[in-house]
Amino acid sequence: MNEIIHLQQITSEQYLHKLQTKLESQNLLDENRNLSLADSSDQDFLEMFFIEKILTTNKRLSPHTLKAYRSDAKTLLIYFTEHELTFRDIGFPEVKAYNRYIREKYAAKSAIRKLEFFRRLLEFGYETQFYKAHLSTWISKPSSKKGHYIMEDSQMRPQVRELNQKDAEHLIACFPKIVKANTNREQLEKRNLLIGYLLYTTGLRASELLSLNWGSFRHNRQGILYADVIGKGNKPRSIPMREETIKILLDYRQSIGESVEINPEDISPLFFALYNKKDFHAEKKRLTYASLYKIVKEAVGLAGKQTKVSPHWFRHTFVTMLLENDVPLAVVKDWAGHADISTTNVYLERVNQDQTHLHLQKVSLFQ
Structure with missing residues (x-):
């Protein structure tokens, strides 16, 4: 992880050579020289996902946003631990089960965010050959009322999150x-x-x-x-x-x-x-x-x-x-x-x- 972060911080002149050397030494390129995590460990897969899809961005992520991403990853890892799963074990039944778990445990907006994190992870896995199937297609997010609302406990109607x-x-x-x-x-x-x-x-x-x-x-x-x-x-x-x-x-x-x-x-x-x-x-x-x-x-x-x-x-x-x-x-x-x-x-x-x-x-x- 530290090596990848260091790779992001070097000059553009050094970047290509170091990136080539790193990926080739770890066998992370396929025959078409595309990024391939087909033989990677769970830890390498998760680290590469964060580097390529979360941290490598033109937008400056706020501490609050980074905390949310870490929370989403923690939720997923705890679920895996409790059910004795690894990233390699994920298939259709595991995706559907986690999807149901999130929808039942969290409010709509939190569930949407956590499932979007999971969807992006599965998409990245498919793009990098970590997964052979397009598993993200089986994710179904809950609907959420557009705007700034919460649901009242006593009545099934939206309450605006603001003050007079x-x-x-x-x-x-x-x-x-x-x-x-x-x-x-x-x-x-x-x-x-x-x-x-x-x-x-x-x-x-x-x-x-x-x-x-x-x-x-x-x-x-x-x-x-x-x-x-x-x-x-x-x-x-x-x-x-x-x-x-x-x-x-x-x-x-x-x-x-x-x-x-x-x-x-x-x-x-x-x-x-x-x-x-x-x-x-x-x-x-x-x-x-x-x-x-x-x-x-x-x-x-x-x-x-x-x-x-x-x-x-x-x-x-x-x-x-x-x-x-x-x-x-x-x-x-x-x-x-x-x-x-x-x-x-x-x-x-x-x-x-x-x-x-x-x-x-x-x-x-x-x-």
Whole structure:
């Protein structure tokens, strides 16, 4: 595995020669000089799959995405271990059995992702002659309601994973109240409040929020403060900051003794571990997703509403509120960083559905 990773990091001049030598020495080329894993071990097969189909990509994978891939692989390997299977044992009955196991154990969206991982693995196995049959054709994924929904426990109908304005404001007000530590209490409270405001007023993904640096902020030519972020697929975008959020941002910076002058060259993390930290100018350890998730869930517990709320609910809320206030669809797409406008249109369709009563009120049904 380390040799393959090293192979990816060398210069293009060295790449062909080293790749030829490596593949030929391990007998990984067939008579047509195509990659062949027909005689490879399970470990080599899985490693080559990750290198060629997961890690070798033009897109920068976020830590969250990589964690999901590892989780999918772990689920598959645990299933194999429990049923005393190897990758070589996989055939039609094993594919169908695993397919059923995933569909029964996981919610639709998680099942779809895990089965897609399995499908890609089987496709790669067929392409590289590890499998002689096209086994991926037997995978059948569950259907999932398009958009940002969860199924309510009590009734078989979708519940939108977002907040109304009143609940969102109430929840954000709880972010600073969850701080229990005496050390750096003021700084922690201001940090948590800023996290809540950024989630609510920018629609940032959790990974995007955590990757913010002080240098991520800049003034445009009109003097308006923007945040520059790198989203999914390594795509950059800029999001304007609201005055309320800017004030809290500057209060937070002042509380940790940092300059409030905008400096695009500053690559220090905006959010970092503050507990028991005495010197804020020392090396800063960037806040983790686990810490962010804990902040949100503790605030949710304190608020006493919508216990299933996660950081991503604020993103759904942001997009919906923009569309409810007639922000153009194309603008919302760009601010949210959606790869395709059809994703944004899912929100618009539901907003339009929720406003159908306005049309009904205009109709005269009684004389």
